[in-house]
Amino acid sequence: MPKPSSRDRILDAYENVLIAHGPAGVTLEGVAAEAGVSKGGLLYHFGSKDALLDGLLDRVRRLNDADIEQARKAPKGVVHYYLRSSVSDVTKDEALHRATLATIRLAGNEPRVDTAMRSIMEAWRELLAEHVSDPLTAELIAAIGDALYLRAAFGDTSDAIVRNLDEVLDRLGT
Structure with missing residues (x-):
């Protein structure tokens, strides 16, 4: 099975944070940490929380x-x-x-x-x-x-x- 892309790992992390903590618990830093990427890496794929939501x-x-x-x-x-x-x-x-x-x-x-x-x-x-x-x-x-x-x-x-x-x-x- 192929390794998920960074973009998919970020979306997976966003889902995990939302499920565990709800919308109030979502920060770009927290999602990046959950995904195992830097905040800059997250922003490369999703420039904002709105872009994460769109994804x-x-x-x-x-x-x-x-x-x-x-x-x-x-x-x-x-x-x-x-x-x-x-x-x-x-x-x-x-x-x-x-x-x-x-x-x-x-x-x-x-x-x-x-x-x-x-x-x-x-x-x-x-x-x-x-x-x-x-x-x-x-x-x-x-x-x-x-x-x-x-x-x-x-x-x-x-x-x-x-x-x-x-x-x-x-x-x-x-």
């Missing part, structure tokens, strides 16, 4: 786009993929989850984050609507997935929905 938002969008493409190809279908990955991606500490969790830590404090996250959620709702004939059922599935993700992110280990996913999908008429 994180680009990353979360790119990872989400790739996840949507994976969902389109999922053997058991988009809905199954969406609900199952709403739990499994969190518990596996996947790159998308880490980027999403870091981004969520900024929600409500940064309008660009709120806009980006609404756009990501809308992309999933559109994909679900393509694969579920009833629009309200598609919205319910999106809401269930969001709730499963939030539960898993907070360490809730109840997995009755995921264990009984086929029955849940039957009840939803999908």
